[in-house]
Amino acid sequence: MTMKVDYGSHDALLVVDMQNDFCEGGALAVAGGAALVPSINAEIEAARAAGALVVASRDWHPVDHVSFSHRGGPWPVHCVQDTPGAAFHPDLALPDDAIRVSKATAFDADAYSAFDGTGLGGYLQEKGIERVIVCGLALDVCVHATVLAASREGFTTLLLEALSAAVDPDAIEACHRDFEEAGIEVRA
Structure with missing residues (x-):
């Protein structure tokens, strides 16, 4: 299943945090996370076929990161x-030329957005990207932050909600309000 996005060479598909620790059996599992992988793979294939850039973000925390409960x-x-939990889901079909963005890499600062401290915004602008299409985990945390940041960076932004899942389904309504206020298209 694809989301019927009309991809082009000025688009980037940004797959957020499809990592083992965010899928079932992981340390911070999002219900339904692993089930998204086949549809995200189809979306990656559609994006690549149309000449769009594929980007995958990942949480990449040092040991004893400030976001951990014991800290x-x-x-x-x-x-x-460099742990199995930080690896991308084994069935996620990321092309070899996909851009991989690591976030939240400092000991003393957290980062939810794929744009936070990574240089991604400038890179996409250099590549002539005008629109960022976002999917992945978790809708109410890192996807939410990434979508809003993409819009703030000046990109036309589209969220593929059907290819995303939330830690807290009750938070989705508040996310929708934020997206609407920012003028972000949400495709269910």
């Missing part, structure tokens, strides 16, 4: 650099 943060230990 006073809100989350359990997850996506620690």
Whole structure:
């Protein structure tokens, strides 16, 4: 299943945090995360066939990251650099030429958006990207932050909600309000 996006060479498909720790059995699992992989793979294939750029972000935390609960943060230990939990889901078909963006790599600062401290915005602008299409995990955390940041960076932004899942389904309504206020298209 694809989302029927009319991709072109000025588009980037940004797949957010499709990592083992965010899928079932992981340290911070999002219900339904792994089930998204086949549809995201189809979307990647459609984007590539139309000449769009494919980007994949990942949480890439150092040991003892500030966001971990034992350090006073809100989350359990997850996506620690070079661990199986930080790896992309094994069935995610990322092309070899996909751009991989690591975020939240500093010990003392967290980052939810794929644009936060990564240089992604400038890179996409250099590549002539005008529109960013976003999907992945988790809708109410890193996807939310990434979508809003893409819009703030000046990109036309589209969220593929059917290819995203939330940690807290009750938070989706608030996310929708934020997206609407920012003028972001949400495709269910």
